[in-house]
Amino acid sequence: MSESSARHLRPVPPTGLPEPLHQQIEHVPLRRHKWQVVPSDLTSSAASRSFVRETCARWPVPEPYEFLAVQIAAELTANAVEHGKGNGPVHISLILDADLVILTVTNSGTTATDIQAHRPEADAESGRGLLMVDHLATDWGWYRTSTGGTAVWAELALPPATEAVTDRPQTETPR
Template sequence: MTSKTDQCATPFRLPASAPDLTLRFSSTPRGARLARRLAGQWLDERGVPYGSDAHDAVTLVVAELCANAVRHGCVPGRDFRLGMALRPGGVRVEVTDTRAERLPMPARPGERDADAESGRGLLLVAALADRWGWAPRSDGPGKTVWAECRLPGRRRAG
């Protein structure tokens, strides 16, 4: 059995031809939960093992972006979309919803009550991802919030 340190030091073996993931989910807490679980499975199947720091960070980013799509981007009767892609250097996560007027704005540290149970999701995304941002949806109303996370052992192109 390997220790967690050994697991983290071993480069992940990611196939160059790994297909991208694009799925639609109902804009409900159950849909967000399912998106997180399927994203975790997708990562594991591509060599980013369950329980590794990289796996945990990316699935937390997915969970926060999907929860925000449900809580702030929900239009009744409309789904949200999760997209994931392995890229040179890491993984890109995209969550698209249909509500353009609710733009993602992270809370400032100290802006929320210390005991509040919500309001820190984008702060977590900013801390875990190497880059994140948003763009207007190109194929209809809404927006896409994206994050990019480096993966150990995955080299950048160029």
């Protein structure tokens, strides 16, 4: 196995963050964090796209990074629903930390054993999603949660102009 494909199999949270992310996030010095729980059904990908689109629009996430985050979220959510087999809701976490967006999608399923991007047969009807995530994301991987579920995360590196994320007012007043 090549080093590039092995990195996708590491069962650790992104950038060393503890899991479950939404319960322990207050201990990590992040600029922005938002999460949502969606049902594990056919509406999940649409709800995920809306959540990520609306959140990125409120945060200083420029296009086309917002578009990329939405596409990745939809794919990871669809996978979470399909492979979670309806065993509980899907958790979507979105983090903005200076020049990085981290998206994590978690399900309650126990079927994941070896998650990796691969090229499907030309006539296969599915199996291209993680290949797309691999090409769109700066990095991605997965880990098993303490409750037996699976969390798949993806990182998007933002351009340097986004580093100025602060809680300052949008406009400066003259002195």
